[in-house]
Amino acid sequence: MSATNAPRTLENERERRAETFVAGYLPPDDLVIDPSLQLHTEHDTDIDPISYEVLRSKLWNVNWDHQETIRRVSGSQVVVFGYDFNTSIQTEDGAGVCFGPGNLFFSGCADLVVKWTLEHRSMNVGIGEGDIFLQDDPWIGTNHQMDTAVYAPVFWEGRLFAWVYNVIHQRELGGVEPGGFTQQARDVYSEPTFFPPIKLVEAGRLREDVADAWVRRSRLAGS
Known part of the structure; x- marks a missing residue:
């Protein structure tokens, strides 16, 4: 899958985004990404077996450290004992x-x-170094609302190189029943309440308004 720098307008952007909220997101063959966001698309297809194994092992261990850090600091039993979460590394285009x-x-x-974020956040609110x-x-990409993704772009030499991603089952995010499993739900x-991708951290600074909006809906907001 490649990216295209096709002309974009806010009106077209809103129309495309609204379609995903109704029908769900299906990435196009060519992602429509704002030209201001430069991608690191160069890659080497000829690598010797030893270098390949060194790089593969390094990526695995970085991702494993990410997962174990979350598990050790989490206060959620479904994470600590049930491993109801995961971590991953994505390329610049997902x-x-x-x-x-x-x-x-x-x-x-x-x-x-990641692809939805590239298409619908690169123009507004932007994707930059230090963002989360x-x-x-x-409708974008999760099982149900309790499975929450937190993910960040990784930049190298001013261009987007990769994404670091995790998704975790959160215990309580509101709804008509505690815990989010609503048996009598009609829809x-x-x-x-579900949130499409929003910027929680901008250029390394936590957005307190977004954090407050997220935790305020929970019965465990103070814990």
Whole structure:
């Protein structure tokens, strides 16, 4: 899959984004990304076996450290004991590179989330170094609203090189029943409110308004 620098307008952007909220997101063959976001698309297809194994092992261990850090600091039993989460590394345009040994289904949605973000956030609000995004929208890429993705772009020499991604089952995000499993729900709007990708951290600085909006809907907001 490649990226295109086709002309974009805010009106066209809103129309395309609104379609995904109704019908779900299906990435096009060529991602429509704002030209201001430069990608590191160069790659070497001829690599010797030893270098390949060194790089593969290094990526695996970086991703494993990511997963174990989350598991050790989490206060959620479904994460610590149930491994109801996963971590992964994606290429600059969202292709999977490395997945953790947790719940693989979670990282199976990572490509959709990253591609949607590239298409619908590169123009506005922008994707920059030090940014972190947050999302739990099933129409974009997750199982249900409690499975929340937090992910960040990685830049090298001023261009987008990769994405670091995790998704975790959060215990309580609101809805008509504690815990989010609503047996009598007539539709998804009876369950916890879902968020399409939003920027939680901008240039290394936490956006307190976004963080407050996220935790305020939870019965465990103060814990």
